[in-house]
Amino acid sequence: MIRKCTKDDLTMMYAIINDAAQAYEGVIPDDRWQDPYMPLDELKHEIEEGIVFWGIEEDGNLVGVMGIQDRGNVVLIRHAYVQTKRRNNGIGTQLLQHLEGMTKKPILIGTWANATWAIRFYERNGYYLLSRSETERLLQQYWNIPERQVVTSVVLANPTWGAANTAAGGNMQ
Ligand SMILES: CC(C)(COP(=O)(O)OP(=O)(O)OC[C@H]1O[C@@H](n2cnc3c(N)ncnc32)[C@H](O)[C@@H]1OP(=O)(O)O)[C@@H](O)C(=O)NCCC(=O)NCCS
Numbered sequence: 001m002i003r004k005c006t007k008d009d010l011t012m013m014y015a016i017i018n019d020a021a022q023a024y025e026g027v028i029p030d031d032r033w034q035d036p037y038m039p040l041d042e043l044k045h046e047i048e049e050g051i052v053f054w055g056i057e058e059d060g061n062l063v064g065v066m067g068i069q070d071r072g073n074v075v076l077i078r079h080a081y082v083q084t085k086r087r088n089n090g091i092g093t094q095l096l097q098h099l100e101g102m103t104k105k106p107i108l109i110g111t112w113a114n115a116t117w118a119i120r121f122y123e124r125n126g127y128y129l130l131s132r133s134e135t136e137r138l139l140q141q142y143w144n145i146p147e148r149q150v151v152t153s154v155v156l157a158n159p160t161w162g163a164a165n166t167a168a169g170g171n172m173q
């Protein structure tokens with residue numbers, strides 16, 4: 001069952017995120033890794049900043065979460081995490097498709113440049129990597145992340161982004 005996460009889910013969300021984020025250890029730059037990867041206060045802060053989390057529940061427990069954040073012209077998919085033991089079972093795809101169904105706006109997704117599995121996951125779902133200059137411009141415009149994370153991240157976009165930018169003469173702000 002796909003459902004919106006509530007305050008009551010915070011503990012479970014925290015557990016899923018920090019279990020799934022173990023995948024980053026030794027992969028993302030050491031100075032960006034911490035354990036827990038996302039402290040509870042940071043998760044709460046992200047929700048206060050307007051990220052709405054959805055989750056998939058199996059037998060009464062959340063097994064994956066994914067956030068969506070409306071940023072005006074575009075929508076961002078943020079913090080996609082599936083429990084390590086439930087990975088590669090289509091949960092991430094189901095969540096992504098559900099969030100995609102909630103908007104007609106262009107969708108952008110940022111992830112670590114070294115997280116090749118995540119990039120492949122999004123590419124299989126129809127997203128494509130943006131150029132370095134566009135990536136840095138968009139990360140600075142729509143995300144609120146430190147400069148060090150900007151230079152170690154990539155941005156992927158869905159075809160709606162491409163269509164909107166072509167229609168706007170490549171100058172959509
Ligand atoms: C990235 C992530 C969210 C994807 O979630 P997931 O549930 O594992 O994704 P899916 O199972 O839908 O798809 C993953 C793979 O399983 C395959 N798959 C999809 N449905 C499947 C199914 N029903 N049965 C078996 N395999 C399936 C897909 O082909 C996909 O392969 P690909 O990655 O080579 O494209 C998850 O791997 C994760 O939490 N990773 C660690 C954290 C992370 O990197 N997050 C991204 C942050 S932006």
